Amino acid sequence: MHPAIQGIITIVLGVGGCVGYFYFSNLILDKVIFPASGSNIGRNINRANLIRPWLFLGPAFLALGLYLAYPVYETMRLSLIDRDAGNAFVGLANYKQMVGEPKFWEALRNNFLWLLIVPAAATAFGLLAAQLTDRISWGNLAKSLIFMPMAISFVGAGVIWKLVYETRPADAEQIGILNALYIYFGGTDPQTWLTIPFWNNFFLMIVLVWIQTGFAMVILSAAIRGIPEDTIEAAIIDGAGPFQIFFKIKVPQIMGTILVVWTTVTLVVLKVFDIVFAMTNGQWETQVLANYMFDKLFRANDWGIGSASAMVIMLLVTPILVWNVVNARRELR
């Protein structure tokens, strides 16, 4: 069967199934199990209303449980057993073996570099872009264009930046703009930017900063708009300069939003996979955890170490997870 037809059938079945489930389960609840008639009408309505939320929540939480909650447990279990030895429990042996691999430490080091630089750079550029475009007539156009990379896939961005970093032999004309500028400003030999150990990490990070700046800008720009005008007017009357107003009046007031942007970009960084996979595939010392894990899983076919490295990513995410939950609960009260 042609996949497109299969797709249409799935949409119809999926959508129809969902709607049917919600409709008929409600109908059965109200008409068959607890009919709103007869002698127990009041009791029945109350009981039906006790059960109804779970009908509404059922499919969603089944899917959440199966696709996100259960895997957390299962990955932890898999990281503690050895598949080749008949799924025997091996304790921390997978972790020990992983820690013994230099490639793991390289991935960990690079991930920390990414964590250090990308959220900071994306937030800083986002803040700069938000402030610069805030009061100019063509600000919305400028924002649109800076925001645009958000719509581009990491793989597409990888191709875009690979052309920027492209290297041609010294006697040929450079077609990558970075090398062309490098030669123009007096560089002698064209550089293969993505193969220079350590520094190539930064050339990969630029790609993610380029994508995430738009996101940071959109969120921060909304926050800047929300700053009460009178605080700024008061500062102007007191003789504050534009830079003082920005750093001492505006930034402190949107600190909460800056933190949100920072953590959101941090989450993206922790899971960064496509960019490294498409551009260097972890060669030349550019490995990161997510790609290391993919490598272990699908190339080395080692589920033990693969799961162990996934748990390392989970461990790094946990502080943000806890912080978010605490904040969400505070808001609900």
Place this chain on the structure above:
Amino acid sequence: MDNIAGTKSSLTWAVHISAAALVILWLLPTVGLFISSFRTADQIATSGWWKAPFPSVQNLTLRSAAPDTQREAGGLFVIEGNLFAEDAREQAPITVYGVSSRAVDAFQPGETAELRKGGTITVQANGDYRMEHSEAFTGARGQRVFVTAEIPPEFTLGNYDKMLFDPANVEGMSKAFFNTLTVTIPATIIPILIAAFAAYALAWMEFPGRVLLIALVVALLVVPLQLALIPLLKLHNSIGIGKGYIGVWLAHTGFGLPLAIYLLRNYMVGLPKDIIENARVDGASDFQIFTKIIIPLSFPALASFAILQFLWTWNDLLVAKVFLIDASGETTVMTNKIVELLGTRGGNWEILATAAFVSIGVPLLVFFAMQKYLVRGLLAGSVK
């Protein structure tokens, strides 16, 4: 606040100029690839894309017609024709030419050059040439002529034609394009539906454990996808789905749900309480309230999530690689195709650029058409 930038005109200018610089910096990489996708392989390889709008000076090696086309006229053997036409090229004005690779700029157009094997050649600026010799020209191939020509800027749709509409091209993107579409549409619609019901329950229904479930959704919002890969692959294999569209649809639904529930609940909570309570008093059931009041009112939030989920599934590589693409490669998606091309066609930018833009084009259209909803979704979705 206007007077922050307005009091000093020099500062206003600085703001305009820095904003423009930032925009150009952010656009440049994409524009480079975009322009490259409209250039031929030759053009891309010989000059940077930033030179594409200008005529380029190129050294071409062309060949006259072979000696077997010569004709004898009044004791002279003559070969005539046009150098560009012999090579099936566009005509371009020739500035200088030569007949030896050591002196490619020896003659002006219209001048006559002595050939090493005897005879003469005269090349005109438009590429017309005339070779004359008192004896017959010999050999199997024509005379090599080195010309320096000014090639006008030229753009072509040929790359797109080849990557999208050429059925013989095994590297073509058309199949991957439809596969991506097949993945994306169900994976966008189904989670919205499931999430909307759950979000309504979490927002407007009273039941024990509600706060706990909301906290769970917030927690699952940040669980890395990476953790789900092996357990779910195992699960899919054991229940017989294996690798295929069903699996990838289910996976995208599961992974998209936390954000969907979170976005929609936050929006629905903000809807006016009066409307819902009035409907209750009038005897509407929860199901009716949901379908007749909540869903129409929640359209902006639904649209926001739909766009986020569409972009995410369209641009995804990891989930497709793990749950969809098998060894046969029949179900490959565009992102995966591009990664493969990066491996096999690393330097062929006409192929890479075109493939990338076939894949980028649709999300860019959606982006520019529905930016308002995307912004709204991001604003609501970043956990406060």
